[in-house]
Amino acid sequence: MQIRDLPHTDPGQPDVRSGFRFLVWLFRCQLGGQAKALGWGTLHMASIAALPVAVGSAISAVVDDSGRRLLVTGAFLVAIALVIAFADAMLHRSAVTNWITAAARVQQLLARQTAALGGVLTRRVAAGEVVKVSTGDVEKIGWFVESFSRFAAAVVVTVSVCAGLIWFEPQLGLLVAGGVAAVVLSVFPLLPTAIRRAEFERSKSGRATELASDTVAGLRVLRGIGGEELFLDRYRRASQEVRSASVRNARMWSLIDAVQVVMPGLLLIAVVWQGARLALDGRLGAGELVTVYGAVSFLLFPLRLFTEAAMAFTFSRPSARRAVRVLGLRREGREGGAEAARGGDAREAPRPGGDLTDPATGLRAARGRLTAVVCGAPDFAERLAERLGGHPVMPGDEASARLGGVALDEVPLAEARAAVLVQDKDPVLLSGTLAELLDVPSSGRVDAEAALRAAHCHDVLEALSRATRDGSRDPMRGMITERARSLSGGQRQRLALARSLITDPEVLVLDEPTSAVDAHTEAGIARGLRSLRAGRTTVVFTSSPLMLDQADEVVFVNDGAVAAVGSHRELLGTTPAYRAVVTRDTETVQLAEESA
Template sequence: MRTLPYADPGQPDLRSPSRFLLWIARGQIGVITLATVYGMIWMVAQALIPWAIGRGVDGIAADDTGSAVRWALVIAGLGAVQALVGAVRHRVAVANWLYAAFRTMQVVTRHTARTGPAVPNAMPTGEVVATASSDAPHIGHTFEVVSRFAGSIASYIVVSGIVLGISPPLGLIVLIGVPVLVAATSPLIRPLQNRQRQQREALGHLTALGADTVAGLRVLRGIGGEQVFLGRYAQRSERVRAAGNRLAGTHALLDATLVLLPGIFLVALTWVGARLVLSGTILPGALVAMYGFAFFLVIPVRTAGEMAFATARALVASRRVIAVLTVDRDVHDVPDAPPPASTNSDSDAAAPGEPRTNGKPNAGLPADDLEPDGAPRGMLVDTVTGLRVEPGTLTMLVADDPAVTAAVADRLGRLVPGTGVELGGSPLDHLPLTEVRRRIVVGDPEPALFTGTLRSNLDPHECHDDESLRHVMTVTSGEDILETLREGFDSPVEERGRSLSGGQRQRVALARVLLTDPEILILVEPTSAVDAHTEVAIAERLATMRAGKTTVIATASPLVLAHADTVVWLAAGRVAATGTHHELLDIPGYRYTVTREEEMA
C-alpha cells in the first residue's frame, strides 16, 4: 500500500472529464489490476456456488452419498475462497478509492496554492472547498466499484457458459436478458447526470454563501444584517433541497428499475426451467442451479447500474475539478525572456574584476553581495513609482493613499503580472518564479493561521529548533503568547487562530515570515493590530534582526517609521520625497498622513 498523500500527484490531463479519469487510472493501474483480479475471483466463486448446489442435489436425488459429500466440500471450498478473497478485494478496492480521491484533492489544493489569488478571484471559495471535499470522494467511488464491476462481467460470462451447457434455451435467455436489463436503465443515466450537476451547483453556491456569512458574522451583527443573510441562506437551502429531491426521484426510479426488471427476468427464467424439468430435458438439480443463478444475476445487474451511476457522478465531479484546475495563475514564468541589456556605457567600464552597477564601482561591497553582472544583490527599482530600495537597508513606504503602498508591495514581490520592477539590474519578471519566491518574501497583511499546533503554524516544514522559534517570537513580542499556552510550541491552535486575539495572530504570522529569513522581506502594516508599547518593541527588535538585509515596510505608524533607515513618501502614486522620518515631517502631506494633524492653511 502507498503512503498518502503523494509526494508528487503528477500533472493531470484536463482535455475532458473522461481523460481526467483515465489519467487517475493510469496513476494507479497496478492497484486497479489487482483489485480487478480479486474481484473476478470473488464473484466467480460466488457464481459457482449455485452450480455446485445443483450438482449436489442431483447426487442426493440419485442416492449417491459420495457425490453429495464431494459437492458439499466443493461448496465449502468456494465459500472459503469467496470469504478470503473478498476481504482482500475489499481492502484493495478501498485503497483504489482513497488513492483516486487523494490524488484529486492534492492536485486541486496544489493548484489553488500555486495560483495564489487567481482561483478565489475566479470562483467562490465554497466551490473550491466542495471540489476537494465532495467531488474527490465521488471520483474515488468510481474506482472502488471497478473491481466489483469486473467481477460481475466475469461471473456473467461464466454463468452464461454453464447455463448454455445445461440448456441452450435458458442460456439464450441469460445472454439476451441481462444486456437488455442493463440497456433498459441507460435512458435514466443522462437525466440523472443533469440533476446531479444541478444539485452540485446549488450545494456549491450554498457552501459559498455560508462561508462568506460566517467570515463576516461580526460585521453583520454590527449593522444588523443577520436576518437578511439568514433569509438568503434559507432560500439557497430550499434550492438545494429541491435539487436534492429531484435527484432522489431520478435515483429512486433507477433503483426501482434495477429491482423490477431483474424480478421479471427471475420469474421468466424459473418458469421456463420448470417446464424443461417437467419435460425431462434437464434434471431437478439443474433447475435448482438455474434458480440460484437467477438470484445471483441480480448482483451483476445492480453492480452494472451502480457503475453507471458512479461513472455519471464522477464525470460531473471531474468537470468541476477541471473548472478549478484550468484557472490560470496571474503571474507566469518567462523562461525564454532575453537577458536585460547592460546599462553600463563604455566610458563607465570597470577594470577587470572590479564590480560595477549602473556605471558606478561597488568596491565596498563583498563579492557575495553582488550579482554576476556586478549589480548589488537585491537592488529593487519600481519604475511605476520611481522607488529605489538600496540593498541592506530598512526602507519604509508611506503614501497618501494606502492602496498605493499595497500595490507597490505586490509589484516588488511579483504577486501581480507586469511588475515593472527590477532586481539587481534584471527585470523581475525575467527571473524564474522559484528564484523570486526564494529571494523575496511578502508578509500577508491579513495573516492566516491554520488548525494545528503553534509549532506547525510557525515552522510547517520543521526546519528550526525551539531556540530559533523562541527568538522570532521574542522579536515579535510574542512572549505573552507562549506564557498563556500551557504546552508552549506544541499547544493547539484552533481554525483560523480563533483561540488567539487579533494582535496575537498578527504577531504569530509576523514571526512565521521572519523565520524564513529571506534576502528581501516586504511587510504591509505588520503592527496594525498591536498596542503602542508592543509596536515600539517590535520595531526596535525587527530593525536589529534585519540589520544588513533588505527590508521594505509599508506603514503609516510614526512609532515604526522612527526606526527606518530611509522613509519614502509617495504622493499621487509617485515618489515625492526621501529621507528620515523626522526630515519628512516638514512635508505637510506626510505629517498629516502619519500624525493625522490638520494641515495649516
C-alpha cells in the same frame, strides 16, 4: 502501492485537459492495484456463479440416488464457500486500497497546488468551492476509481455466465442475454437527468459551504455590528435550497433503483416461465432448471454493481471537472519557473539578489534598507505587494518585480519564495502550539525569542502561558485555536509578523503589519523591525507616521506610479498628496485633488 506507503513520494503531473482525462490519468497511475482488484473480483464473482452449478448437481445426485456424487458435490460446495470468503476479503482490501490511494493522490495534488498558488487561489476560486473539492469531491473521485475494477470484474463474469447459458440451452441463454442488456440499457436514459440534478445539488452545497465559512470567519465583526442574524438568514435559505436540490436528486436515483428492481424481476419471471416449459417438455431436468434459475439470480448481483458504477461515474465526473479547474490554475508568468522547480528545465537559473524593483510603477527598494511605501489607493497597495513577490495577479499586471535585475517570474518557485516573502493584510495562523506555529523554514539567523521581542508579543506570550494543556506555563506550549480566534486582531497580527521575521528572507514585504495595534505598540514594533532587519531588504506598505519615521526611505505611489521619494519628514513638507494620505486631512486631500 500499499496504504502504509502513503503519502506518495511524487503524486505526478495530472492531465487537466478535462475531467474525464483526469479520471483516466488517475486510473493509469494505479494499474497494479486495479489489476489486483479485477483479479480478486473475478474470482469472487466466478465462485458465486459456480454455486448454482453445484446446487443443481446436488439435486441431480439426489434424483439419481447417487450418494457418491452428492458427497463430491458437498465437498465442492465447501471449497467454493472458502474461496468466496477469501476472495471477498482480498477484493475488499484491494478496492479500499485503490480508493484511499487515489483520494490521497488527489489531496496531495490539491495541497501542492494550494502551496504553489498561495493567496491567488482564493481570488480565482471561492473558499467554499476549494473546501468542497478537497473533501467531498476527493471522496467521489476515489469512489469511481475503486468501483471501476469491481465493475470490470462484473462485466467479465456476466458475459461468461451468459455465454455458458447460451451454450447450455440456446433459448434460455439468448433470453437471459437479451434481458441483461435490457436491464443495463434501461438506466442510460435516466443518467443525463441524474447528472444534471447532482451537479445542481453540488453547486448549491458549495454555495452554502462558502456562506458558512464566511459567517464563521467574520462572526466577531458581525456580532459587533449586529449583523449575525442577517447572515444566518442567508445561510438558512442556502441550506433549504440544498435540501430541496438533494430531495430532487434523491428522487431520480430512487427511480433508477426502482427500474433496477423491476427489470431484473421481469427477467427472472420470464426465465422461470420459459424454463418450466422446457422442463415440462423434458428438455431440462430438475437439477438443470435449478441451475438456470440460480444463474439468473446470481446475475442480479453484478447488475447492481453496474448501477453502482454508473452512480460513481455520474458523481465523479463533475467532481473531476471541479478538481481540474483548481489543478489547472497557473500563476501568470510562473509556468516556466514551476517547470524549473520540478526539474523540467536543466538550465542553470540566475540567482536573484540586489535591489528590488517594480518596472510597472518605477518602485525601487534598495538592498539592505528599510523602505516604506505609501499608496494613494489602498487596493493598489495589495496588488503591488503581491507583484513584488513576483506574482502578476490582476489583468494588466504584465511585468513582475525584478530582484537584482532578474525577473522573479523567471526564477524557480522555491528559489523565488526563499528570496522574497510577502505577508499580506490578513495572514492565516494555523491551530496548534506557538512552537509549531513558529516552526517554519528559516535561515537560522533569527530565533523565536528575538522575533517575538521585535514584534512586541509580550502580552501574547502571557496569554498563551495560561493556555498550556500540561500546566507548564511555557508560552511556546500554549495552544492557538483555529485561525487564532481566541486572540485579538492585534495579537494575531503580531504573531504573524514574528513568524515572518523568523524566516529571515533576503527581501521581506509587509502589507500593513501594524494596522490593528495601538500607537505605543506600533512604535515599539517599528523600532524592533528596523533593528532586527538591519542589513536586510524590508519593504513595508503603510501610512502610519510612526512606521514611516523609522524608514530609511519612503516611496509615495500615486495613480499607479512613483510620485515622490524621500524621507517621511521631507515628503510631508514637499508633497501635498502624500501629506493628505498620511495625515488623513480631508482639506489637504481636496487641495491636492484641485492641484492635480
